[in-house]
Structure formats: C-alpha cells, structure tokens
Amino acid sequence: MNIILTLVKKDLALFVRNRFFLMITMLTLVAYILVYYLMPADAEQRFKIGIYPADISSTIEQELAARDMDITYFDDESALLAAVEASTYRVGIVLPRSVADTMTSGADTTVTAYYPPGIPADLNQAFNDLLSMIFNQISYAAEDHPINIVRHEETLGYDLAGKSLAPRDRMLPMFAVLLFMMETLALANLIAEEIERGTIRALLMSPLSLNTLFASKAITGIGLGLVQAVVLMLLTGKLGIHPFLILTLLLLGALLVTGISFLIASVARDMMSVISWGSLVIIVLGIPSVSIMFPGTISNWVELIPSFYLVDGLHRIVNFSAGWADMSQHLLILLVVGMGMLVLGTSVLRSKLR
Amino acid sequence: MNDSSIIADQLVYRYKELTAVDHISFEVARGEVFSFLGPNGAGKSTTVKMLTGELRPAQGKATLLGIDVSKQPSKVHAQIGVAFEIANLYEEMSGIENLNLFAQLFGIKHFDANALLARVGLDGRGKEHVSNYSKGMKQRLMIARALVNKPRILFLDEPTDGLDPVSSETIRGIIREEANNGTTVFLTTHNMVEADKVSNRVAFINKGKIVALDTPHKLKQQYGKRALKVEIECPDGTLERHDIVLDQTETPQVIHDLFANQRVVTVHSEEATLEDIFIQFTGRGLT
Numbered sequence: 001m002n003i004i005l006t007l008v009k010k011d012l013a014l015f016v017r018n019r020f021f022l023m024i025t026m027l028t029l030v031a032y033i034l035v036y037y038l039m040p041a042d043a044e045q046r047f048k049i050g051i052y053p054a055d056i057s058s059t060i061e062q063e064l065a066a067r068d069m070d071i072t073y074f075d076d077e078s079a080l081l082a083a084v085e086a087s088t089y090r091v092g093i094v095l096p097r098s099v100a101d102t103m104t105s106g107a108d109t110t111v112t113a114y115y116p117p118g119i120p121a122d123l124n125q126a127f128n129d130l131l132s133m134i135f136n137q138i139s140y141a142a143e144d145h146p147i148n149i150v151r152h153e154e155t156l157g158y159d160l161a162g163k164s165l166a167p168r169d170r171m172l173p174m175f176a177v178l179l180f181m182m183e184t185l186a187l188a189n190l191i192a193e194e195i196e197r198g199t200i201r202a203l204l205m206s207p208l209s210l211n212t213l214f215a216s217k218a219i220t221g222i223g224l225g226l227v228q229a230v231v232l233m234l235l236t237g238k239l240g241i242h243p244f245l246i247l248t249l250l251l252l253g254a255l256l257v258t259g260i261s262f263l264i265a266s267v268a269r270d271m272m273s274v275i276s277w278g279s280l281v282i283i284v285l286g287i288p289s290v291s292i293m294f295p296g297t298i299s300n301w302v303e304l305i306p307s308f309y310l311v312d313g314l315h316r317i318v319n320f321s322a323g324w325a326d327m328s329q330h331l332l333i334l335l336v337v338g339m340g341m342l343v344l345g346t347s348v349l350r351s352k353l354r
Numbered sequence: 355m356n357d358s359s360i361i362a363d364q365l366v367y368r369y370k371e372l373t374a375v376d377h378i379s380f381e382v383a384r385g386e387v388f389s390f391l392g393p394n395g396a397g398k399s400t401t402v403k404m405l406t407g408e409l410r411p412a413q414g415k416a417t418l419l420g421i422d423v424s425k426q427p428s429k430v431h432a433q434i435g436v437a438f439e440i441a442n443l444y445e446e447m448s449g450i451e452n453l454n455l456f457a458q459l460f461g462i463k464h465f466d467a468n469a470l471l472a473r474v475g476l477d478g479r480g481k482e483h484v485s486n487y488s489k490g491m492k493q494r495l496m497i498a499r500a501l502v503n504k505p506r507i508l509f510l511d512e513p514t515d516g517l518d519p520v521s522s523e524t525i526r527g528i529i530r531e532e533a534n535n536g537t538t539v540f541l542t543t544h545n546m547v548e549a550d551k552v553s554n555r556v557a558f559i560n561k562g563k564i565v566a567l568d569t570p571h572k573l574k575q576q577y578g579k580r581a582l583k584v585e586i587e588c589p590d591g592t593l594e595r596h597d598i599v600l601d602q603t604e605t606p607q608v609i610h611d612l613f614a615n616q617r618v619v620t621v622h623s624e625e626a627t628l629e630d631i632f633i634q635f636t637g638r639g640l641t
Contacts, residue, residue, distance in 0.1 A: 002458070007459075010444070010447075010455055017446040017447075018446070197442055198438060198440060198442030201408070201438065202443075203459070204431075205408075205434070205435075205436045206431055206432075206456060207432045207461075208431075
C-alpha cells in the first residue's frame with residue numbers, strides 16, 4: 001500500500017507540473033461552473049408569439065388568450081418581422097385584416113407564419129401543425145361549433161422531455177463527462193510519457209510489480225476525475241440531492257474513463273497522439289450528452305455508448321431526483337463496462353510493456 | 355554452493371524468426387567487473403534484459419544471487435541496480451526527488467539523497483529539476499539511482515557514452531569503488547578502452563553468441579599482435595611507413611637491417627587493442 005501511495009503522490013506531482021494539462025483542467029472546471037451560473041436558472045416555458053395586426057377581432061383574441069402562450073400584438077408588420085428575425089419571438093403570425101369575417105363565412109383564410117433563422121425542421125413542423133389546429137378551433141368556435149376535446153396526457157416511465165428544465169441543468173451532466181474526458185487525456189498522457197521516456201522501465205527494476213503499478217495509475221486516474229466532478233457538483237449545488245448515489249455514479253464513471261485512458265495510453269506515443277486519440281474518444285463519449293440536451297433527437301442506439309449511463313444517470317438524479325432503485329441498472333452497467341475497460345486496458349498495456 | 359553472482363545458462367531469446375541470443379552461458383563472480391562487448395544488434399541488451407527479468411528467455415535460465423530471475427523477479431530487483439543507456443529520469447522532478455522516489459519504492463528508511471548525490475559529483479545540484487541537467491549530470495544521476503538500494507549487482511549500460519572525460523572518470527571511479535566493496539558490476543559498452551581499464555573479464559558477443567571470454571590481458575596475449583610502427587626517410591625526402599610484427603623469430607634481424615640501412619625518423623610500439631581482437635573474431639568493428 002505504501003508503494004501505491006508513493007506512486008500516486010509521484011503521479012499527482014507530475015500532473016501538477018505539466019502546465020498544459022493543469023491549466024486546461026483548471027480552466028475547464030472554472031469555465032463550466034461559470035457557464036452554469038451565467039445561464040438562466042429557469043426554463044422558458046411559454047412560447048413568445050408575435051401577431052399582426054393588433055386589432056383582430058375580440059373573438060380571436062379571446063381564443064388565443066385562452067392558450068398558454070405569450071402573445072404580443074404588433075401594429076406594424078415590418079416591426080414584427082424584424083423582431084422574429086432577431087429571434088425575439090419563436091413565430092410571427094400575420095393575419096388578414098378581415099380574418100374574423102372570412103372565417104365566419106367559411107371561405108379560405110390565409111395565415112402566414114414567419115420563423116426566426118435556424119429553427120429546426122421538426123420544430124417548424126410542430127408549429128405549423130399547432131397553428132393549423134389552433135386556427136381550425138378558432139374557426140369552429142367563430143361559427144358557434146366549438147370543438148370540445150378534453151385532453152389527458154401521460155408519459156410512461158420518466159418523462160425526461162416533458163419537464164421544463166433550465167438549459168444549464170440539462171448541460172450539467174455533459175460538463176461532468178467533459179471533465180472526466182479531460183482527465184482521461186491527462187492520465188493517458190502520464191502513462192504514455194512514462195513508456196516513451198522509459199521511466200516505467202526504471203520503476204519496474206524496483207521490487208514493484210506491474211499489477212501494483214497499474215493499481216496506482218488507476219487510483220490516480222479515478223481520483224483526478226472524481227475530485228473534479230465532485231467539485232463541479234458541489235459548486236453547482238447538486239451534490240446535496242442524493243450525495244451517496246451521485247458519488248457512486250461518479251466513481252463508476254471515473255472507473256470507466258480510467259480504463260479508456262489505459263487503452264489510449266497503449267496506442268499513443270506522446271502528448272500529441274494522446275490528444276489525437278483522445279479527441280476521437282471524446283466525440284464518441286460525448287454523443288449521449290446531446291440526447292440529454294435535446295431530448296428525442298437521438299435514437300436508442302446511443303445506449304450502446306457506455307458514457308450514456310453516466311450522463312443519463314446524472315441527469316435523472318440531479319434533475320428528476322431518481323433514487324438507488326431507479327439507478328441500479330445504470331450503476332451495474334457502468335460497473336461491468338468500467339471494469340471491463342480497465343481489464344482490457346491493463347492487458348493491452350501489459351502486452352505493450354512486454 | 356556456487357559463489358557466482360550471475361549465472362547465465364544456455365540463454366536463448368527470439369524475436370519471431372530472428373534468434374537474438376543463441377545459447378549464451380557465462381558466470382560472473384562476486385565483486386567482479388564483467389564487460390559485455392559487442393556491436394549494435396549483437397544481443398547485448400537482450401541478454402541484459404533477460405538477466406534483469408525484463409524479458410523471459412525462450413530457453414535457458416538466468417540466476418542472480420542464487421535466485422531464478424524468471425520465477426522471482428521482484429526478489430532479484432530488490433538486490434540489483436540498473437543504469438540504462440538512455441536517460442530515463444523524471445525530468446520534471448529534482449535530482450533529490452528522483453532518488454527519494456526510488457528509495458521509497460525499495461522501502462529504504464532514513465535515506466540520504468544528498469550523500470549519494472555527492473558521491474556521483476552532483477552535490478549542490480540536487481534541488482534542480484533534472485530537465486536542467488547536462489547529459490553527464492543525468493548519467494551520473496542514473497548511476498546514483500541504481501545505487502539507491504546498495505545493490506549486490508550493478509548493471510551499467512553504456513555508462514560513459516558521449517560523456518566528457520571528467521564525468522567518465524567519475525563513473526569509472528564509482529565502478530571501481532563498488533567492485534572493491536564486493537558489488538558485482540555488469541558493464542555493457544561499445545568502449546573497448548573503458549572496458550580494458552575497468553574490467554576483470556570481458557566477453558565479446560556477436561550475432562547472439564559469445565565468441566570470446568577472458569581477461570583483457572589474456573585476450574591480448576593470446577590473440578593480439580604487438581608491433582612496431584617505423585617511419586623512414588627515403589632518398590627523395592618522402593616518408594615511408596613500415597609495420598614490424600614483434601614476437602617472431604625474424605623480428606630482431608628485420609629491426610637491425612632497418613636501422614643499419616635506412617634513415618629511421620620515428621619508431622612507435624603498438625599493443626594489440628581489444629578492438630583489434632574483436633575484429634579478428636567477428637570481421638567487423640564495434641560501431
């Protein structure tokens with residue numbers, strides 16, 4: 001145990017003296033915490049809609065007001081279009097002057113919707129459908145034939161998309177994973193440099209065994225990743241939600257990325273190749289974060305990426321107060337895959353050293 | 355019980371189709387300085403790696419201090435010191451930190467890094483980062499690191515390669531001191547002159563096989579040719595060189611005739627070197 005502690009102390013000293021990784025690590029941690037607090041703490045729940053003209057009939061105005069939308073009426077069409085183009089409104093609707101009369105008469109009515117640049121196609125389609133539905137309802141109501149549909153909605157399992165979350169809370173699991181990935185690179189670099197510079201040969205000429213050496217590296221890697229992720233959770237006030245569950249999840253996440261570090265170190269030669277291989281890994285492991293930030297955009301194949309169970313688990317715990325029972329499958333998968341990665345990484349490194 | 359510190363018994367190592375070390379056997383006694391000489395690719399480093407447990411022999415057995423290296427490498431490592439050819443120190447750490455790290459790995463309590471640094475001529479430089487050290491300083495620190503555990507066998511790989519004369523002499527002094535204290539020194543080198551100066555015995559290795567093994571003196575006596583190099587002035591004023599091989603029956607007469615009939619300008623005696631003998635055995639030099 002003393003030997004492992006000696007090696008961990010040495011690795012931490014080397015990590016701190018590597019200015020590149022130290023600076024990147026510190027900057028990343030500080031930047032993520034700053035970004036978290038700079039982002040709005042509340043979710044924007046109501047769509048902001050602009051409508052021209054301002055003097056539409058009171059019937060239509062009442063129908064629109066009954067819906068949970070933030071509506072602003074414009075006297076000037078060009079002002080509405082400018083506001084939509086500036087993304088102040090999600091949609092700008094231009095109605096014909098005689099819209100109420102046209103609807104009542106049953107004639108065709110043209111409703112024009114303007115969207116801000118960059119609106120996703122699926123959101124655009126959703127708005128189109130929504131507006132058609134709303135105006136059809138208004139039209140029926142105007143003709144004294146209201147459509148009386150009682151809506152009942154229920155999402156089965158965890159409603160991960162339905163609850164309005166502040167964007168920063170959706171991003172938090174991604175921040176944690178990115179911090180882990182930085183540590184993956186730092187640890188892989190420590191190991192690759194030991195091999196490249198031959199210091200590992202010197203270490204193995206002492207009574208130290210390869211297993212002890214790998215154990216010390218694993219402890220260093222897990223420790224470095226875990227501490228930063230815990231600091232992030234602590235400073236964003238999320239650790240208190242389920243401290244032991246979050247710590248366990250982060251510990252298993254750190255185990256996973258440490259195994260990946262070993263694999264990267266076994267194929268990399270120096271810092272540049274560590275960064276090159278690491279970038280590839282970061283892209284793949286980062287994909288599950290997208291499914292948290294933009295629910296429904298990625299299909300189920302994302303569950304094949306092991307980091308999914310880290311980000312999704314963290315997301316469910318900090319944003320939906322999931323408990324041990326809810327997380328048991330995530331924890332088990334992370335444990336098995338993490339141990340597998342560690343064993344695989346250790347074996348590949350061992351064969352490289354021989 | 356055998357008094358040998360190192361016993362290599364029919365060691366064989368293969369890199370796929372290539373047999374790098376081919377049934378090598380030798381013994382090195384306690385307190386002996388044994389030099390292993392050979393050109394690049396001859397099998398020196400592979401042999402050392404098998405002796406130190408870095409490589410497992412395909413055949414044969416390496417025994418250090420009575421312990422089978424393949425079976426108990428950690429036990430062997432506790433009693434040996436290895437200084438590698440290429441500096442493999444922690445450059446971002448100081449000299450003292452490097453030594454203290456290894457002292458802790460060897461479980462040495464009350465270790466005095468400064469005393470060891472002074473012994474290799476690095477006193478006063480121990481707190482500097484190794485990245486600031488010169489090549490000679492790094493080489494001396496490597497040797498200090500190899501001495502941390504007071505080893506009973508010291509493996510030194512090209513310890514003076516590319517060093518200035520002062521650093522080289524410091525290292526040769528340490529080799530002699532260690533040998534006098536009973537440490538067995540296994541030296542791998544290209545430098546025949548150095549091997550000649552410090553070794554009790556030398557072994558020539560070529561293409562994975564030991565082609566000669568004896569004391570430098572005996573090798574030179576047995577295989578070397580002493581000679582005189584004579585320069586004479588010709589009637590037209592040009593200089594002509596003659597090599598006269600000594601220890602032959604006609605040698606006195608040849609010398610006599612030369613001095614009687616020619617104007618001799620310079621005469622130098624020349625002893626056979628280990629390199630000459632190595633070339634005799636292998637048909638090639640060491641570099």
